Amino acid sequence: MVEITCPHCNYSKNMPAEKIPSNLLWIRCPKCEKKFQLPHYLNIQPQQVISIPTKNMGLSIILTVLFGPLGMLYSTIPGGIIMLVISFFIAIFTLGLGLIITWPICIIWGAVSTSSYNQKLLSNQSSRPEIFPQTR
Numbered sequence: 001m002v003e004i005t006c007p008h009c010n011y012s013k014n015m016p017a018e019k020i021p022s023n024l025l026w027i028r029c030p031k032c033e034k035k036f037q038l039p040h041y042l043n044i045q046p047q048q049v050i051s052i053p054t055k056n057m058g059l060s061i062i063l064t065v066l067f068g069p070l071g072m073l074y075s076t077i078p079g080g081i082i083m084l085v086i087s088f089f090i091a092i093f094t095l096g097l098g099l100i101i102t103w104p105i106c107i108i109w110g111a112v113s114t115s116s117y118n119q120k121l122l123s124n125q126s127s128r129p130e131i132f133p134q135t136r
């Protein structure tokens, strides 16, 4: 959210940054109906918002070690739900012994999805506009 303040009457309004078109330079104040120029920093903002924090691998492993399928919900929600259901039935049929097998699967699955999530995120960030070297 960015706060836009009218320089004429000091009326201010919060607007989500993504709703402001990047080519919008002038805005009309809804209160005094005077036009004013948008601060130039607003045009830079949408590009800065892209940086999404990566998931913490250590935290993902600790959560799955402690909570098994429940801890997987941090790294992968669909995977966590699948393993919750599987672990539940295995625990019933094996009187809980089967959890010795499903628990490590949760830890590995959680770690793998955390690492693939982070890799996808990093590759998206590095694929932003680049200047390609001329190979002529």
Ligand SMILES: [Zn+2]
Binding pocket: 006, 007, 008, 009, 010, 011, 029, 030, 031, 032, 033, 034
């Ligand atoms: Zn105004």
